[in-house]
Amino acid sequence: MPDLKFEILSSHVKQYAAVPTLVFNLQVTNNIEGEEVYAISLKCQLMIEAVKRRYDEESKNRLYELFGPHTRWDETLRTFFWQIINLPIPAFTNKTIIEVNVPASEDFGTAAGKYFYAVREGTVPLNFLFSGTLLYKDAVGNLQMTMIPWEKQALYAMPAVLWHEMMNDYFPNCRWLQIRKDLYEKLVEYKARNKFPTLQHCLEHILEQAVSENINQHV
Numbered sequence: 001m002p003d004l005k006f007e008i009l010s011s012h013v014k015q016y017a018a019v020p021t022l023v024f025n026l027q028v029t030n031n032i033e034g035e036e037v038y039a040i041s042l043k044c045q046l047m048i049e050a051v052k053r054r055y056d057e058e059s060k061n062r063l064y065e066l067f068g069p070h071t072r073w074d075e076t077l078r079t080f081f082w083q084i085i086n087l088p089i090p091a092f093t094n095k096t097i098i099e100v101n102v103p104a105s106e107d108f109g110t111a112a113g114k115y116f117y118a119v120r121e122g123t124v125p126l127n128f129l130f131s132g133t134l135l136y137k138d139a140v141g142n143l144q145m146t147m148i149p150w151e152k153q154a155l156y157a158m159p160a161v162l163w164h165e166m167m168n169d170y171f172p173n174c175r176w177l178q179i180r181k182d183l184y185e186k187l188v189e190y191k192a193r194n195k196f197p198t199l200q201h202c203l204e205h206i207l208e209q210a211v212s213e214n215i216n217q218h219v
Contacts, residue, residue, distance in 0.1 A: 001146060002136050003031040008128060008156035013166040014101060020170045022102045022162065026128075026154070029095040038135040038143060040089035044100060045129040046082040048115060049155075052125035062118035066111060079127070082112045100128075104163065105176075116163040123157035130154070 007027045014021035030037055055063065060070040067076045082102075089098055105113060116124070130152040138144050179187075191202040 001032070001138075001144070002035055002037055002134060004037075004134070004148065004152060005029040005031055006128065006130055006152055006154040008100075008126075008154050009097065011156070011158050011162060013162065013169060017101075020104045020166050022104055022158075022166065024100040024102065024128075024156065024158075025097055026100050027095060027097045028089060028092070030093070033094065036091065036093045036137045037089075038091050038137055040132060040134050040148070042087050042089055042130060042132040042148070044085045044087065045131075046085065046102065047079055047127040047129060048082050048112060049079045049125040049127050050115065051077050051079060053122060055119070056121065059118055059120070063115070066114045066118070080111050080115075082126075104166065116160075119160045120164060122160055124160050124163075126156045126158055128154040128156065 005028070007029070009025045009027050011022060011024045014023045028037075028040070050067075055070075060073075063070075067073055067078075085100055085102060087098065087100060089096065104116070129150075130148055131150055132148045134146050134148055136144055136146070187199060187202060190206075191199055194202070194205070196202040196205065
């Protein structure tokens with residue numbers, strides 16, 4: 001029966017994808033030499049192990065919404081879920097390398113989006129947890145099925161800058177902001193009423209007004 005080892009060899013940004021996508025090159029090795037793996041239906045659960053790195057002051061400030069004040073990080077800093085990827089692996093003997101395509105976004109409604117935005121130096125500690133179904137041929141050529149043990153995993157230190165490079169490639173000098181429909185309609189109405197050429201000019205004006213009022217309140 002196959003004894004599989006999983007290892008992430010490298011990572012890069014997928015070019016010309018429909019959405020921003022990170023690619024992780026996954027090497028799967030069968031430690032039982034010469035035994036054929038017929039197919040694998042693999043489930044990969046990605047976890048961000050935030051506790052396994054240090055943070056500078058700027059990162060701590062940007063991570064306030066996610067983990068709270070850094071004086072409480074011994075209680076709040078934690079490993080958290082990113083997403084699940086399902087992928088088929090075709091037949092191989094000994095070892096194979098496949099691409100794990102992971103869609104990514106700047107959605108600040110998710111913990112992963114907030115975390116990647118905040119961390120810009122060093123590496124992001126990732127843990128790939130594997131499960132699924134494995135088909136293999138036994139010594140006499142009969143097809144057998146078994147489950148992949150839950151303890152199978154692969155640790156990987158992804159360069160933090162890779163996420164930021166990806167976002168800059170897909171959205172040069174732009175960032176996406178998701179707001180409720182009613183707020184968007186109010187913003188469009190405010191823009192039209194005040195004759196701003198774009199929504200961006202409208203937002204700039206509102207923010208400048210808010211900053212000015214805040215300064216005046218503290219004078």
